[in-house]
Amino acid sequence: xxxxxxxxAVLLAAAAxxxxxxxxxxxxxxxxxxxxxxxxxxxxxxxxxxxxxxxxESIAKxxxxxxxxxxxxxxxLKLRQADLLIVVGLQLEIGWxxxxxxxxxxxxxxVGANGYLDASQFAEILEIPQGSITRAMGDVHPLGxxxxxxxxxxxxxxxxxxxxxxxxxDPENAAYFQQRFQDFDRRxxxxxxxxxxDMKPYRGRKVVTYHxxxxxxxxxxxxxxxxxxEPRPGIPPTPSHTFxxxxxxxxxxxxxxxxxxxxxxxxxxxxxxxTGGVVVEYLPSVGGTKEVTTYFQxxxxxxxxxxxxxxxxP
Amino acid sequence: MKPLIAFCxxxxxxxxxxLAQQGSGASSGEDTAALEQKIRDLEDxxxxxxxxxxxxxxxxxxxxxxxxxxVSAExxxxxxAESIASTPVSLGxxxxxxxxxxxxxxxxxxxxxxxxGGNSIRPSPALEMHESELGVQAIIDPYARGxxxxxxxxxxxxxxxxxxTFTALPGSFVARVGKMRAAFGKVNSMHNHxxxxxxxxxxxxxxxxxxxxxDDAGVSVERIIPFPKGIFLSATGQVFRGDSGADDxxxxxxxxxxxxxxVAHLRGYKDLTESTNLELGxxxxxxxxxxxxxxxxxxxxxxxxxxxxxxxxxxxxxxxxRSEFIWNQRHQQPFEQRAFxxxxxxxxxxxxxxxxxxxxxxxxxxREANLTDKGGSVILTYWPSEFSQIRGQYRFTDYAGxxxxxxxxxxxxxxxxxxxxxxx
Numbered sequence: 083x084x085x086x087x088x089x090x091a092v093l094l095a096a097a098a099x100x101x102x103x104x105x106x107x108x109x110x111x112x113x114x115x116x117x118x119x120x121x122x123x124x125x126x127x128x129x130x131x132x133x134x135x136x137x138x139e140s141i142a143k144x145x146x147x148x149x150x151x152x153x154x155x156x157x158x159l160k161l162r163q164a165d166l167l168i169v170v171g172l173q174l175e176i177g178w179x180x181x182x183x184x185x186x187x188x189x190x191x192x193v194g195a196n197g198y199l200d201a202s203q204f205a206e207i208l209e210i211p212q213g214s215i216t217r218a219m220g221d222v223h224p225l226g227x228x229x230x231x232x233x234x235x236x237x238x239x240x241x242x243x244x245x246x247x248x249x250x251x252d253p254e255n256a257a258y259f260q261q262r263f264q265d266f267d268r269r270x271x272x273x274x275x276x277x278x279x280d281m282k283p284y285r286g287r288k289v290v291t292y293h294x295x296x297x298x299x300x301x302x303x304x305x306x307x308x309x310x311x312e313p314r315p316g317i318p319p320t321p322s323h324t325f326x327x328x329x330x331x332x333x334x335x336x337x338x339x340x341x342x343x344x345x346x347x348x349x350x351x352x353x354x355x356x357t358g359g360v361v362v363e364y365l366p367s368v369g370g371t372k373e374v375t376t377y378f379q380x381x382x383x384x385x386x387x388x389x390x391x392x393x394x395x396p
Numbered sequence: 397m398k399p400l401i402a403f404c405x406x407x408x409x410x411x412x413x414x415l416a417q418q419g420s421g422a423s424s425g426e427d428t429a430a431l432e433q434k435i436r437d438l439e440d441x442x443x444x445x446x447x448x449x450x451x452x453x454x455x456x457x458x459x460x461x462x463x464x465x466x467v468s469a470e471x472x473x474x475x476x477a478e479s480i481a482s483t484p485v486s487l488g489x490x491x492x493x494x495x496x497x498x499x500x501x502x503x504x505x506x507x508x509x510x511x512x513g514g515n516s517i518r519p520s521p522a523l524e525m526h527e528s529e530l531g532v533q534a535i536i537d538p539y540a541r542g543x544x545x546x547x548x549x550x551x552x553x554x555x556x557x558x559x560x561t562f563t564a565l566p567g568s569f570v571a572r573v574g575k576m577r578a579a580f581g582k583v584n585s586m587h588n589h590x591x592x593x594x595x596x597x598x599x600x601x602x603x604x605x606x607x608x609x610x611d612d613a614g615v616s617v618e619r620i621i622p623f624p625k626g627i628f629l630s631a632t633g634q635v636f637r638g639d640s641g642a643d644d645x646x647x648x649x650x651x652x653x654x655x656x657x658x659v660a661h662l663r664g665y666k667d668l669t670e671s672t673n674l675e676l677g678x679x680x681x682x683x684x685x686x687x688x689x690x691x692x693x694x695x696x697x698x699x700x701x702x703x704x705x706x707x708x709x710x711x712x713x714x715x716x717x718r719s720e721f722i723w724n725q726r727h728q729q730p731f732e733q734r735a736f737x738x739x740x741x742x743x744x745x746x747x748x749x750x751x752x753x754x755x756x757x758x759x760x761x762x763r764e765a766n767l768t769d770k771g772g773s774v775i776l777t778y779w780p781s782e783f784s785q786i787r788g789q790y791r792f793t794d795y796a797g798x799x800x801x802x803x804x805x806x807x808x809x810x811x812x813x814x815x816x817x818x819x820x
Binding site for chain 2: 143145146147150151152153154155156158159162176177178179180181183184185186187188189192193194195200202203204205206207217220221225235238239242316317318343344345346
């Protein structure tokens with residue numbers, strides 16, 4: 083083989099590839115802001131305030147555990163075109179989002195750039211650990227509990243933050259986004275009144291959840307989360323912990339176990355049988371089932387499930 | 397930071413109390429509603445302030461006094477003067493933690509290996525702290541991030557990788573400068589602790605420079621190539637100094653400054669369904685071997701990976717099948733050697749913490765291509781948590797010349813601190 087030719091063949095081939103790829107235009111979207119969110123809930127909120135002036139897509143699906151999303155290259159195709167990336171923050175996405183951002187080749191959405199928005203800064207964050215923490219506590223979130231979107235007040239605050247950010251990114255439509263937010267705020271306040279009324283008879287009810295993902299929901303609707311099926315966050319159920327939990331539930335007459343759709347039902351089902359309770363497979367996110375496509379439907383769905391369960395298990 | 401928060405709370409609630417007093421006189425429902433709205437707004441502002449505080453803390457910059465400024469003048473007047481005065485004094489605690497916030501993410505991964513069974517061809521110690529990998533990673537500035545991985549053997553330290561990644565280049569290019577594992581195939585770019593086996597495949601040992609593989613100082617440029625039908629395509633071009641592998645497994649050696657090695661990698665990926673995806677790759681590497689500038693070693697490789705992971709049960713079940721075929725063409729005296737090697741592996745996660753895997757190995761030797769080694773492994777992995785892993789591997793190898801070996805490998809992997817996620 084001719085040494086000179088082969089030596090530079092690689093470089094030539096690479097250069098040809100790159101040149102070819104540069105020719106094809108990458109500015110496909112004409113005017114709509116291209117928004118990518120980490121989760122479906124943020125996508126739903128962005129859609130509420132963005133209306134038809136943005137196109138929005140979520141990376142994680144609503145029926146997927148947002149802690150464990152695979153950093154598939156197909157997501158890079160979405161990210162490289164994004165004008166704005168909205169993340170849940172508080173290290174929820176730490177296991178999969180950082181390499182995607184780095185590899186995207188999109189300078190707009192790098193951490194700290196104008197197109198990177200951490201939604202947690204707008205929300206009320208609970209369970210921020212005080213003092214020193216170790217992994218002996220399980221997979222703890224050192225910045226606080228990241229499941230904050232399940233409080234409608236936080237939904238409103240995050241929507242407000244997103245509206246402001248969208249207006250900053252696309253000043254021409256700033257008034258439109260503000261007006262959409264006002265409208266969303268009004269509808270949410272209305273809906274929240276109904277949800278609170280529906281849940282009022284059950285204020286103070288004790289429930290057990292699989293993972294510690296409901297502190298904000300519980301705070302807003304007055305539920306009392308007294309235990310978790312997981313012995314520690316991210317650690318699967320153990321026989322001894324399940325035994326203790328079952329005894330506690332029997333003693334305190336706890337009847338409702340709330341489980342996310344992506345967890346195994348085996349242990350919660352057996353606890354429910356043992357205690358005469360019921361497992362409620364609630365949705366932690368928009369898109370958890372096909373029917374639930376908006377932020378409003380998420381609460382409609384969960385509250386209908388819960389009130390039914392509380393009614394049947396007084 | 398504490399006095400500042402206290403100040404904000406106070407500043408927000410003083411007007412609230414004032415309003416509440418006004419409200420007690422009027423009793424109409426409208427006033428109550430207006431009051432509720434007012435309280436809600438104030439609550440929102442408090443939460444917004446808390447959020448700003450968290451952001452500032454995370455960025456490590458001292459909280460400016462201006463953060464409290466949007467509060468009404470009435471509140472500012474009501475705020476005790478000493479709370480403002482005390483802010484700079486509290487630098488001892490707050491300044492310390494704020495400074496730490498800019499520290500890079502530091503992690504340490506321990507890799508302990510125990511081996512039972514004899515192997516005269518490629519002996520390994522009975523008990524060994526095989527590798528301790530120190531990772532130091534951070535965002536450098538708005539344009540780049542930096543990653544260092546130092547590997548400590550029981551004696552001595554090596555720089556496995558240390559590079560800067562430019563993330564904000566025009567034209568969607570991603571460039572890396574430093575020392576890095578080359579993008580040749582799949583396993584070459586992986587660190588030991590992310591491999592689904594205790595060891596590396598025979599083909600890596602025989603044809604691609606041993607355990608360290610192609611790992612050299614140089615420049616890498618990668619770009620995603622737009623392609624229709626949801627197909628992800630990316631091309632990587634790399635130029636290195638030209639030194640890779642060591643001792644018997646030496647692959648490339650640079651004799652003059654012009655003896656650089658080059659690596660090119662083309663990667664295609666497609667989601668077949670929501671839970672199944674296929675990745676195909678083609679790689680090429682070229683460099684000078686230890687015999688001199690005129691002696692070239694060229695490597696050609698193809699790889700395929702099929703992954704399955706149902707999204708609803710992502711933490712319980714998954715499957716990965718992978719294979720790489722590698723051809724090594726080596727100029728040496730008296731004849732050029734053309735060697736071929738491959739491996740095929742599969743790993744099935746049957747429970748949340750349990751994985752069962754297997755691997756088939758087949759590889760010629762680079763310097764004597766008529767000698768072929770073959771082998772097979774069965775691997776069982778248990779994860780007590782995401783941060784530790786215990787793995788057993790039974791390995792059978794039939795080395796050329798009828799040397800058959802049976803070995804049992806046991807590995808304990810454990811991870812401390814914040815280790816950044818690895819690319820897919």
